[in-house]
Amino acid sequence: MTRQAAQNIPHVRRNPLRVRIVRHSAIYFMLLPAAVWFAVFCYQPMYGVLLAFKDYKFNMGILRSPWVGLKYFNQFLFAAEFWNVIRNTLVISVLKLACSFPAPIILALLLNEVQNMRFKRVVQTVSYLPHFVSWVVVYSLLTIVFTPYGGLVNSLRTQVFGLEAMYYMGEKQYFYPMAVLSDIWKGVGWGTIVYLSAITSVSPELYEAAIVDGAGRLRCAWHITLPGIRPTIAILFILATGGILNANTDQVLLMQQPANMAISQIVDTYVLKIGIREGRFGYATAIGLFKSVFSAALMFMANAISKRVGEISIW
Amino acid sequence: MFKTKKILSAMLALALVLSLAAPLAALSEETTLKHYGDVRLTMLFVWNGGKIAPDDTYNNDVAKAIREKIGVTVEIEGIMMSETEKLNLIFASGDMPDILEFPFWGGSAGETGVIKKAANEGMLLPLDDVIGNYPNLQDAWDVGVISQKFLEADLNDPLFNGKKYVIPNETPGSIEDITHWAYGVFVRSDIAEALGTDLSAVKTPDDVYNFLKAIKDGGFKDLNGNDVIPASSFHNGWGVDQLHIGFEQHPYFTDYRLDADGNVSYRFLEQPYLDEVLFVRKLVAEGLLDKECFTTTDTLAEQKTANGTVAVQTAQYSVSLNAMKKLGTWQTNPEIKYTPVGPLAYGDGTTKVQSELNGRNGTHGIAFPITNKNLEASLAWFDYINSKEGVILTEYGFEGDTFYFNEAGQPRWTDELIAGKAAGDEAQVVSLRNRGIRYYNIPLISSERYKWFGETEPGNADAEEPLIVEYKKLSPIKLYDGYPLSALFSTFDRQEEFNALMAGERERVARESAYFAETDEGAIAIIEEYRNYLLTGENGVLPALLQYVQENLSTREDWVF
Numbered sequence: 001m002t003r004q005a006a007q008n009i010p011h012v013r014r015n016p017l018r019v020r021i022v023r024h025s026a027i028y029f030m031l032l033p034a035a036v037w038f039a040v041f042c043y044q045p046m047y048g049v050l051l052a053f054k055d056y057k058f059n060m061g062i063l064r065s066p067w068v069g070l071k072y073f074n075q076f077l078f079a080a081e082f083w084n085v086i087r088n089t090l091v092i093s094v095l096k097l098a099c100s101f102p103a104p105i106i107l108a109l110l111l112n113e114v115q116n117m118r119f120k121r122v123v124q125t126v127s128y129l130p131h132f133v134s135w136v137v138v139y140s141l142l143t144i145v146f147t148p149y150g151g152l153v154n155s156l157r158t159q160v161f162g163l164e165a166m167y168y169m170g171e172k173q174y175f176y177p178m179a180v181l182s183d184i185w186k187g188v189g190w191g192t193i194v195y196l197s198a199i200t201s202v203s204p205e206l207y208e209a210a211i212v213d214g215a216g217r218l219r220c221a222w223h224i225t226l227p228g229i230r231p232t233i234a235i236l237f238i239l240a241t242g243g244i245l246n247a248n249t250d251q252v253l254l255m256q257q258p259a260n261m262a263i264s265q266i267v268d269t270y271v272l273k274i275g276i277r278e279g280r281f282g283y284a285t286a287i288g289l290f291k292s293v294f295s296a297a298l299m300f301m302a303n304a305i306s307k308r309v310g311e312i313s314i315w
Numbered sequence: 316m317f318k319t320k321k322i323l324s325a326m327l328a329l330a331l332v333l334s335l336a337a338p339l340a341a342l343s344e345e346t347t348l349k350h351y352g353d354v355r356l357t358m359l360f361v362w363n364g365g366k367i368a369p370d371d372t373y374n375n376d377v378a379k380a381i382r383e384k385i386g387v388t389v390e391i392e393g394i395m396m397s398e399t400e401k402l403n404l405i406f407a408s409g410d411m412p413d414i415l416e417f418p419f420w421g422g423s424a425g426e427t428g429v430i431k432k433a434a435n436e437g438m439l440l441p442l443d444d445v446i447g448n449y450p451n452l453q454d455a456w457d458v459g460v461i462s463q464k465f466l467e468a469d470l471n472d473p474l475f476n477g478k479k480y481v482i483p484n485e486t487p488g489s490i491e492d493i494t495h496w497a498y499g500v501f502v503r504s505d506i507a508e509a510l511g512t513d514l515s516a517v518k519t520p521d522d523v524y525n526f527l528k529a530i531k532d533g534g535f536k537d538l539n540g541n542d543v544i545p546a547s548s549f550h551n552g553w554g555v556d557q558l559h560i561g562f563e564q565h566p567y568f569t570d571y572r573l574d575a576d577g578n579v580s581y582r583f584l585e586q587p588y589l590d591e592v593l594f595v596r597k598l599v600a601e602g603l604l605d606k607e608c609f610t611t612t613d614t615l616a617e618q619k620t621a622n623g624t625v626a627v628q629t630a631q632y633s634v635s636l637n638a639m640k641k642l643g644t645w646q647t648n649p650e651i652k653y654t655p656v657g658p659l660a661y662g663d664g665t666t667k668v669q670s671e672l673n674g675r676n677g678t679h680g681i682a683f684p685i686t687n688k689n690l691e692a693s694l695a696w697f698d699y700i701n702s703k704e705g706v707i708l709t710e711y712g713f714e715g716d717t718f719y720f721n722e723a724g725q726p727r728w729t730d731e732l733i734a735g736k737a738a739g740d741e742a743q744v745v746s747l748r749n750r751g752i753r754y755y756n757i758p759l760i761s762s763e764r765y766k767w768f769g770e771t772e773p774g775n776a777d778a779e780e781p782l783i784v785e786y787k788k789l790s791p792i793k794l795y796d797g798y799p800l801s802a803l804f805s806t807f808d809r810q811e812e813f814n815a816l817m818a819g820e821r822e823r824v825a826r827e828s829a830y831f832a833e834t835d836e837g838a839i840a841i842i843e844e845y846r847n848y849l850l851t852g853e854n855g856v857l858p859a860l861l862q863y864v865q866e867n868l869s870t871r872e873d874w875v876f
Contacts, residue, residue, distance in 0.1 A: 057436050058407060058433055058436045058437075059437040059438060060436075080848050080852055147607065148606060149541065149607070149619075149624065150541050170606050170607070170610075170831060257609070258610075258824070258827030258830060258831050259830075261824050262841075265824075273819045273820065274818050276400060277400040277403075277819075278399060278400075278425060278819065279399065279400075279402075279403030279407070279428075279429055280815075280818065281403075281407060
């Protein structure tokens with residue numbers, strides 16, 4: 001809600017919370033399962049962050065294990081891989097933010113212009129499908145298509161263009177394009193759902209008025225549709241900023257190859273290999289906590305900027 | 316009065332003697348024949364690759380027979396993930412099986428570290444008070460079956476305070492019982508014939524390079540008409556090391572070495588290691604080694620092998636031959652059957668062997684978490700399946716049905732099963748497994764199978780692939796005596812820092828990244844960066860460790876490295 005809109009709401013004297021809860025008890029009761037779910041599965045396990053400050057002993061559990069202060073944070077900040085994994089994570093995330101984030105917006109705008117409903121539905125359905133395919137399957141498909149030993153792409157290279165076969169999955173310079181393009185392929189269709197829904201809320205009268213004034217489709221899309229879904233874009237962008245240190249573990253882990261390891265080791269794969277796999281639970285938790293705090297700070301910052309510049313914010 | 320006291324004392328003494336004697340008498344029976352009713356136990360087989368179970372783990376024929384005998388059933392489950400990670404998760408979550416079977420290689424190996432931590436933190440049951448009751452488990456700790464170093468530094472780690480927590484298993488009772496894995500380099504027979512190369516003359520890395528180059532230049536095709544890949548491996552590069560064995564002067568048992576002047580060094584800091592990396596980089600860069608092999612799966616590798624797409628295959632000989640049998644090309648295209656190259660030689664010119672320490676320096680282990688439902692029954696089960704009768708049951712099955720005794724009194728599978736084994740019949744393996752036969756074959760302790768039966772596994776005496784038998788003669792097992800340098804690590808006081816330095820797969824990542832570097836200089840830079848990490852990481856703990864080992868060399872003279 002914008003600041004302007006908030007100021008326009010007349011000041012109304014409200015009943016005390018207790019009275020409101022009693023009055024709307026049926027609705028609050030319906031909220032209860034969700035609240036319990038959050039408490040049990042999201043908040044209760046959070047006591048596990050204590051591990052970041054403990055020398056974990058199997059027989060003592062989290063609470064009784066001895067305290068070690070900030071030892072693991074120090075270890076991570078001064079680890080040989082620290083800057084490398086942070087840089088890799090940020091590069092992959094920013095690339096995805098720059099390419100994967102606008103892709104569903106563009107597709108939604110294009111789909112909105114399609115007049116043939118049958119064609120539109122087919123395109124939507126086909127573009128949604130990759131979302132339901134696991135990254136393991138996507139990676140297997142990529143391997144089969146791009147293998148230098150009889151893969152589709154390399155067969156074209158060698159047999160049609162007379163070029164040498166190329167090991168796309170294993171060449172360092174192809175890692176970023178492969179990661180970003182496969183991410184777009186998998187997520188673009190699903191991502192359009194929110195934007196298509198937002199587009200439906202744009203008043204048809206605006207389009208009619210614009211057409212009367214001589215605006216074409218492109219101008220309508222640029223001056224009416226896009227501004228109409230701007231709050232949705234802004235909110236999703238703020239949320240995406242909060243996840244900037246999540247570069248998609250499944251995808252990156254599967255696509256890691258010896259040749260691209262220098263640019264594909266991200267925070268989460270580092271935690272998995274050096275922390276969890278080696279049983280260094282305290283170290284792994286410390287990195288996780290560091291990541292969460294950093295992400296939350298980024299999200300607050302993006303929210304504040306968005307609020308100041310565009311008067312759009314999550315809270 | 317005095318007489319009455321005497322009589323009473325005598326009666327009391329007699330009662331005491333009888334009360335002690337009765338359990339002792341019972342114990343002597345219990346050691347072999349005690350029946351536990353119906354104790355049902357779970358065992359987790361912590362080995363990445365899984366352990367395929369019978370359709371019914373409780374009611375298969377072998378399980379029923381064991382249950383009838385001792386009243387204990389053990390249901391084994393496998394895993395498909397990192398062993399170290401799984402062990403950590405088991406102990407951290409407290410969700411533990413009754414029995415654990417795991418790699419226990421000793422020294423700084425990840426799995427060994429977790430097991431030692433679990434023992435020290437009270438998650439495993441000590442065995443000292445009960446192990447003496449089980450005769451077939453007694454020789455598991457004998458030096459000769461295991462090495463002195465393994466016993467002192469790992470099984471009886473000083474931190475265990477004199478307690479025993481781990482039973483070493485899969486230990487051979489004699490040299491004949493050591494499994495010969497038949498590692499090496501193998502080429503498609505038809506390609507070798509077409510090239511006319513004397514395979515026995517391929518010995519050095521240069522020979523390997525020239526041989527692979529000749530294959531590439533020869534324009535050979537696989538069974539589907541596609542170009543062959545000169546060399547490859549099985550999962551995640553398994554077997555590539557066989558191609559560059561010549562960069563090692565002789566067999567080594569640890570990565571810590573003593574040079575001629577008595578200086579301690581670490582393999583990854585030495586020139587031969589860099590030469591080896593550059594050699595593999597050259598193979599990759601020139602298209603002589605499968606670029607996908609470092610991330611491949613066994614399933615894909617088997618397809619490439621069985622279709623003849625791979626001209627030179629590495630790892631264990633049986634894996635290549637079995638791939639052909641499994642996918643049918645053994646019968647349809649016998650001309651491509653893989654044949655041994657070399658065997659290659661070490662840097663000092665001697666032929667590659669399967670080198671083993673006299674007594675295992677590391678092996679698998681069995682331990683019992685504190686949640687174990689019945690330790691006595693657990694040990695009784697191991698005791699039984701490691702008895703001669705138990706091994707016959709679990710390996711050979713049922714007399715008159717799946718095996719018979721030959722004139723020498725040794726069990727032998729029926730002709731039908733022998734024929735199936737020779738043909739690589741997968742359906743037979745499944746069928747036997749569903750009856751429980753060979754499902755319990757892994758946890759064998761101090762195996763005496765060869766001495767007892769004249770073969771290390773059913774069918775070997777009659778149906779082992781002749782090509783493999785021949786290769787084993789070319790590259791035999793060789794025993795070495797001595798004490799590895801890594802034994803000194805257990806008394807080094809900066810263990811935590813050292814483990815942190817070695818955590819993860821940094822060496823593998825650096826090495827494989829270097830294989831794919833664009834230039835030799837790029838590869839050298841990657842290795843140098845890794846070396847810099849080794850020398851400076853964790854406050855220079857590695858140089859400190861090498862210094863510590865150097866200073867303690869005088870503690871004994873029989874170092875082997």
